[in-house]
Amino acid sequence: MSLSLVNAELxxxxxxxxxxxxGIVLVPLYAASVLVNWAxxxxxxxxxxxxxxxxxxxxxxxxPVNVATTLYTSGQFFGVLIVVLLGAIIVTSxxxxxxxxxxxxxxxxxxxxxxAKFGAAVVIGLLVWLxxxxxxxxxxxxxxxxxxxxxxxxxxxxxxxxxxNALAFGLWAILGVGVGVLIRSQIAxxxxxxxxxxxxxxxxxxxxxxxxxxxxEWFNKLQVIVPTTASQLMISGTELPGNPPRWVxxxxxxxxxxxxxxLGTLITKRRDIS
Amino acid sequence: MSTxxxxxxxxxxxxxxxxxxxxxxxxxRAGRVTGFLGPNGAGKTTTLRMxxxxxxxxxxxxxxxxxxxxxxxxxxxHVGAVLEASSAxxxxxxxxxxxxxxxxxxxxxxxxxxxLTIVGLTPAANRKFKGYSLGMRQRLGIxxxxxxDPRVLILDEPANGLDPEGIRWMRDLLKALAAEGRTVLVSSxxxxxMQLLADDVVIVAAGKLIxxxxxxxxxxxxxxxxxxxxxxxxxxxLKAALSELNATATEQTDGSLMVVGAEAAAIGHAAFxxxxxxxxxxxxxxxxxxxxxxxxAGKAGIR
Ligand SMILES: Nc1ncnc2c1ncn2[C@@H]1O[C@H](COP(=O)(O)OP(=O)(O)OP(=O)(O)O)[C@@H](O)[C@H]1O
Ligand SMILES: [Mg+2]
Numbered sequence: 120m121s122l123s124l125v126n127a128e129l130x131x132x133x134x135x136x137x138x139x140x141x142g143i144v145l146v147p148l149y150a151a152s153v154l155v156n157w158a159x160x161x162x163x164x165x166x167x168x169x170x171x172x173x174x175x176x177x178x179x180x181x182x183p184v185n186v187a188t189t190l191y192t193s194g195q196f197f198g199v200l201i202v203v204l205l206g207a208i209i210v211t212s213x214x215x216x217x218x219x220x221x222x223x224x225x226x227x228x229x230x231x232x233x234x235a236k237f238g239a240a241v242v243i244g245l246l247v248w249l250x251x252x253x254x255x256x257x258x259x260x261x262x263x264x265x266x267x268x269x270x271x272x273x274x275x276x277x278x279x280x281x282x283x284n285a286l287a288f289g290l291w292a293i294l295g296v297g298v299g300v301l302i303r304s305q306i307a308x309x310x311x312x313x314x315x316x317x318x319x320x321x322x323x324x325x326x327x328x329x330x331x332x333x334x335x336e337w338f339n340k341l342q343v344i345v346p347t348t349a350s351q352l353m354i355s356g357t358e359l360p361g362n363p364p365r366w367v368x369x370x371x372x373x374x375x376x377x378x379x380x381x382l383g384t385l386i387t388k389r390r391d392i393s
Numbered sequence: 394m395s396t397x398x399x400x401x402x403x404x405x406x407x408x409x410x411x412x413x414x415x416x417x418x419x420x421x422r423a424g425r426v427t428g429f430l431g432p433n434g435a436g437k438t439t440t441l442r443m444x445x446x447x448x449x450x451x452x453x454x455x456x457x458x459x460x461x462x463x464x465x466x467x468x469x470x471h472v473g474a475v476l477e478a479s480s481a482x483x484x485x486x487x488x489x490x491x492x493x494x495x496x497x498x499x500x501x502x503x504x505x506x507x508x509l510t511i512v513g514l515t516p517a518a519n520r521k522f523k524g525y526s527l528g529m530r531q532r533l534g535i536x537x538x539x540x541x542d543p544r545v546l547i548l549d550e551p552a553n554g555l556d557p558e559g560i561r562w563m564r565d566l567l568k569a570l571a572a573e574g575r576t577v578l579v580s581s582x583x584x585x586x587m588q589l590l591a592d593d594v595v596i597v598a599a600g601k602l603i604x605x606x607x608x609x610x611x612x613x614x615x616x617x618x619x620x621x622x623x624x625x626x627x628x629x630x631l632k633a634a635l636s637e638l639n640a641t642a643t644e645q646t647d648g649s650l651m652v653v654g655a656e657a658a659a660i661g662h663a664a665f666x667x668x669x670x671x672x673x674x675x676x677x678x679x680x681x682x683x684x685x686x687x688x689x690a691g692k693a694g695i696r
Contacts, residue, residue, distance in 0.1 A: 123497065123499055127493055127497035130492065131482075134485050134486070134492075134493065135485055216480060220480075224468070224474055225468075225469050225494050227463035227465075227468055392442070
């Protein structure tokens with residue numbers, strides 16, 4: 120991957136309004152995530168009448184270490200949404216604004232362009248991760264203090280979760296670029312991504328729930344193939360009962376990123392630019 | 394073969410139902426301006442896009458002396474192109490558009506300001522592309538093509554949207570670039586402009602080559618080569634005098650005579666000797682537009 124091409128891609132993002140528009144959108148979403156996480160843990164113990172696995176899961180989630188990993192990765196859901204959208208827009212805007220001709224005239228080796236876009240998207244993803252993480256490290260100890268939970272900044276699991284959160288941002292960035300190549304229309308790509316990301320997770324979750332209730336219990340374990348579930352699993356503090364191990368989440372995300380990445384590059388190499 | 398030369402060999406592009414370019418072969422020499430002419434939908438843009446590696450040919454190839462665009466070591470520094478649809482991001486300034494190309498091509502940012510000066514766009518450099526007029530957009534495209542100081546220039550209808558002053562500026566620029574030994578290929582519909590600008594022409598219609606060669610040769614073979622227009626109140630006497638020079642004079646609808654086969658000076662002398670009064674005596678180059686319409690007759694029309 121050529122660094123000057125990644126630099127050129129970042130320059131493209133920097134010289135249009137897209138970065139600060141998405142940045143401004145992210146601020147309230149991040150604040151809301153922190154507040155929701157806080158409220159959830161402040162609410163306390165689980166209700167009666169849940170299945171054994173469910174109450175075990177909730178109890179596990181309320182263990183201090185899991186409270187900590189959740190809080191220190193606050194903003195992942197919306198941060199990743201912004202990053203995945205930006206990743207797609209990096210590609211689709213070339214066709215939307217008819218700049219693809221200029222881009223591919225400057226760099227006729229198209230795989231280099233797509234690779235540079237992957238690189239630029241990952242840099243942006245890590246940047247958003249860095250900003251949310253720094254904010255979390257400032258805000259979360261105060262919340263933990265209020266919740267009467269130790270800050271746990273010395274716990275390995277917390278730092279592992281923060282590290283894996285970075286991996287999630289990077290992988291989603293790649294996924295976004297891949298989807299942008301597959302769906303060339305700017306409006307379609309952003310809509311499809313946003314809807315599947317926000318609503319799709321719940322909808323697919325419901326489908327898996329029904330399948331596990333009515334067909335076979337093991338369908339529940341397949342939930343991890345939903346990309347958002349995979350990235351949430353990846354950053355959990357301890358292994359949650361009834362869930363696959365963390366590395367499965369990472370593997371699933373890497374799989375999606377690789378498939379969209381490779382497919383996207385192959386398609387871009389073949390396509391006529393006119 | 395030099396990579397300054399453009400070589401198109403048996404180039405074919407088949408779209409679903411339409412053969413946009415059909416077994417097209419021609420070559421473009423360095424140091425000359427070559428006009429690429431053809432009716433709407435003749436396949437000019439498609440040919441140029443195949444030459445630039447943007448569209449994959451169905452068969453044949455278009456190369457720079459045998460080297461495909463994507464295989465050139467430094468494409469932007471070898472070939473500069475302005476395509477019809479070349480466009481910039483609406484929200485990006487002209488200067489940043491050029492800098493973006495500089496960064497990807499490994500050119501210094503300062504080169505952007507240099508080409509902005511060349512095309513006279515410096516005052517608008519920091520304005521966003523969406524605020525540019527058609528002519529300013531065209532100039533930005535030309536600026537981008539000049540960034541790498543290329544040996545070969547390819548322009549698809551660059552005169553589109555330029556004002557008369559801009560058209561003259563571009564004509565002078567392209568002629569100067571060709572005079573420096575560069576290769577210049579320009580597609581256009583402005584045949585009057587092409588006649589002033591081009592040394593060679595490549596005429597295509599319906600995806601096929603119709604004629605290629607120096608402008609004067611193409612005009613000559615169509616019988617509208619150089620001729621002299623004469624106006625006189627005594628046409629019969631003049632015709633008699635001219636027949637001794639082995640020149641033929643044909644009456645035009647506007648009442649003038651078109652004389653082929655003699656220089657203006659010889660005609661003037663013959664008229665003087667025969668005491669024939671002349672009201673007009675002018676050497677005229679053949680008319681590219683007329684030749685173009687004859688050559689592409691029946692092959693034009695949207696496919
Ligand atoms: N992507 C495409 N899919 C299908 N047909 C196409 C495509 N691109 C071009 N064509 C067709 O190929 C033919 C040649 O088009 P092209 O743009 O090369 O013509 P042109 O000579 O540049 O015309 P003009 O002078 O109007 O610019 C046209 O009939 C056009 O409709
Ligand atoms: Mg065209």
